[in-house]
Amino acid sequence: MAEKTGQDEHSSGAKLKSKWLSLVGLVVAISAVIMDGTIMNVALPSIMQVFNLNASNGEWIVSIYSLIFCALLVTSGRIADAMGRKKMLVWGLVVFALGSVLGALAGKFGGYAMLMTARVVQGIGGAMILPTIFSTMNAIYTGGMRIFAFALFGSLMSAMFGVGPWLGGLLVTYANWQWVFWIEIPLAAVSAIFVLFTIPDTYGEKFRGLDVLGLILSIIGFGGLVYGLIEGKTMGWWFASKGSSKWLGLSIVPWILFIGIIALVFFILWENYRVKRGKSYIIDLNVFHIHTFSLSVAVQVVFRTGLIGILFILPQFLQNVLGMSALQAGEVTCCTGFASLVSGLLAAPLVKLTSTKTVIVWGMAIQALSLVGIFFLFKTSFSPSSWAIRGWLIAYGFGLGLTSAQLSAILMSGVPNKWGGQASSIQSTAVQLASSLGVGIIASIFTAFLWTEIPSAVNSTNLSTQEKQAVTSSVIATQGTSIPEIEKALDQNPDRASIDSHIKRGFENGIADTTLVSAAVLAASFAMCLWFPGKKKLAKERKETLEEDEEEQIEGVTEREEALD
Numbered sequence: 030m031a032e033k034t035g036q037d038e039h040s041s042g043a044k045l046k047s048k049w050l051s052l053v054g055l056v057v058a059i060s061a062v063i064m065d066g067t068i069m070n071v072a073l074p075s076i077m078q079v080f081n082l083n084a085s086n087g088e089w090i091v092s093i094y095s096l097i098f099c100a101l102l103v104t105s106g107r108i109a110d111a112m113g114r115k116k117m118l119v120w121g122l123v124v125f126a127l128g129s130v131l132g133a134l135a136g137k138f139g140g141y142a143m144l145m146t147a148r149v150v151q152g153i154g155g156a157m158i159l160p161t162i163f164s165t166m167n168a169i170y171t172g173g174m175r176i177f178a179f180a181l182f183g184s185l186m187s188a189m190f191g192v193g194p195w196l197g198g199l200l201v202t203y204a205n206w207q208w209v210f211w212i213e214i215p216l217a218a219v220s221a222i223f224v225l226f227t228i229p230d231t232y233g234e235k236f237r238g239l240d241v242l243g244l245i246l247s248i249i250g251f252g253g254l255v256y257g258l259i260e261g262k263t264m265g266w267w268f269a270s271k272g273s274s275k276w277l278g279l280s281i282v283p284w285i286l287f288i289g290i291i292a293l294v295f296f297i298l299w300e301n302y303r304v305k306r307g308k309s310y311i312i313d314l315n316v317f318h319i320h321t322f323s324l325s326v327a328v329q330v331v332f333r334t335g336l337i338g339i340l341f342i343l344p345q346f347l348q349n350v351l352g353m354s355a356l357q358a359g360e361v362t363c364c365t366g367f368a369s370l371v372s373g374l375l376a377a378p379l380v381k382l383t384s385t386k387t388v389i390v391w392g393m394a395i396q397a398l399s400l401v402g403i404f405f406l407f408k409t410s411f412s413p414s415s416w417a418i419r420g421w422l423i424a425y426g427f428g429l430g431l432t433s434a435q436l437s438a439i440l441m442s443g444v445p446n447k448w449g450g451q452a453s454s455i456q457s458t459a460v461q462l463a464s465s466l467g468v469g470i471i472a473s474i475f476t477a478f479l480w481t482e483i484p485s486a487v488n489s490t491n492l493s494t495q496e497k498q499a500v501t502s503s504v505i506a507t508q509g510t511s512i513p514e515i516e517k518a519l520d521q522n523p524d525r526a527s528i529d530s531h532i533k534r535g536f537e538n539g540i541a542d543t544t545l546v547s548a549a550v551l552a553a554s555f556a557m558c559l560w561f562p563g564k565k566k567l568a569k570e571r572k573e574t575l576e577e578d579e580e581e582q583i584e585g586v587t588e589r590e591e592a593l594d
Contacts, residue, residue, distance in 0.1 A: 057223065
């Protein structure tokens with residue numbers, strides 16, 4: 030029997046109503062995956078308490094998901110191209126749901142080991158889902174529907190960064206930590222039903238046998254990079270932190286990063302060798318010859334590095350300086366998510382009125398200016414109103430939605446269907462690496478600014494030399510989480526209010542300076558976006574890509590007919 034191609038299915042695929050229903054299934058699927066990456070941070074303290082975990086073990090509940098997820102993205106995207114994206118997506122949802130069940134039951138059966146197993150299984154499922162969604166969208170949607178679909182997905186992904194922690198706070202506060210797992214099971218089930226009955230199966234370029242060495246090198250390479258970026262801030266980027274493992278006098282982090290980089294170099298050389306000789310491969314590096322694709326990946330790396338900065342440090346300010354609970358802090362930061370969702374939906378009509386490039390550039394500019402506004406807010410007023418912060422976060426979220434809504438669309442605009450899976454998986458991998466890189470860089474910069482601000486702030490108090498050293502070390506080492514405890518310890522000090530204000534002011538200055546760095550990173554991504562093609566050139570590129578897909582389809586049908594004869 031002849032195999033169906035993406036274009037075969039598209040030509041005989043469902044009508045507009047079916048496409049809207051398929052969009053529902055894809056939206057629910059991506060919601061489950063993205064939410065898992067943000068909601069777990071809020072539930073972590075409760076989980077650590079239940080399982081009696083130390084800080085290192087607790088952090089790995091979050092980190093192991095990112096590690097597995099990123100290590101498998103490129104491979105899963107390529108396999109989806111070959112075996113069928115619909116099949117990969119459904120199986121990914123099944124695996125993800127299984128991991129959620131294991132996680133929810135870990136409190137009663139299996140303990141910490143089962144919980145970690147659940148996170149590994151969820152990471153595998155997530156890696157099967159995310160790149161498959163984007164390659165499926167690239168294959169089945171065209172015209173205005175395509176613009177809207179990518180706009181919806183981009184804004185939804187950005188919204189989850191703000192809404193996820195708030196939803197996690199609600200679940201932990203009014204239910205229990207198991208619900209961060211239980212809530213994902215019906216989402217996966219609903220998505221699987223929609224996918225099975227409304228989405229046509231689409232294919233990319235097939236392969237004859239799996240590139241096993243490429244698979245191993247990609248897992249070692251990407252896994253090593255993510256591990257090093259995650260652990261660098263705690264184990265030491267060069268020299269080992271106190272109590273951390275070391276090898277030949279150095280922290281193990283630079284060694285693992287080195288192994289990851291070497292593995293990726295060999296991976297690239299190996300893949301290039303196999304493509305030139307017509308053998309099966311994981312990545313065809315020719316995809317980087319597409320200008321919009323390669324530029325978009327570069328922008329995503331820079332953009333996400335700056336994005337993660339504000340999301341990482343702002344909750345610490347809200348809780349440690351303004352004294353908010355985790356749930357209250359989540360309510361403030363979710364303003365970003367809701368604004369992003371609204372602007373993302375507005376992005377589609379804005380693209381029709383202007384161009385994709387214009388919408389992205391304006392989104393970047395609004396974000397950078399919003400962070401500059403937050404910088405001046407923190408610098409000019411001590412403990413500013415939460416409503417003033419909300420205002421700037423809404424502006425930031427509005428720009429974020431415009432940018433995220435269209436970055437994925439322009440990235441895939443010139444990618445032919447045959448490369449859809451690997452292109453979307455490269456994008457997803459770049460985003461994950463940038464997020465890990467962003468946390469590592471911003472955390473290090475934040476710590477450096479605290480070393481500048483906190484000692485001078487503490488030296489202005491009447492504490493003894495020993496007390497000043499203890500307070501300074503505590504605030505910097507915990508990045509502000511010890512401030513509430515210090516306040517309690519100073520209850521009997523007559524100058525408690527003055528000391529407290531000096532410490533918080535120094536901490537606030539450190540956050541303000543770090544926010545300005547994030548604004549500078551976004552300004553750099555803004556400049557990069559000016560190189561995107563305009564409306565006419567982008568439309569021409571998309572038209573040429575569709576023509577190439579049609580030629581691929583005709584050649585594929587001819588080959589199958591000859592094989593049958």
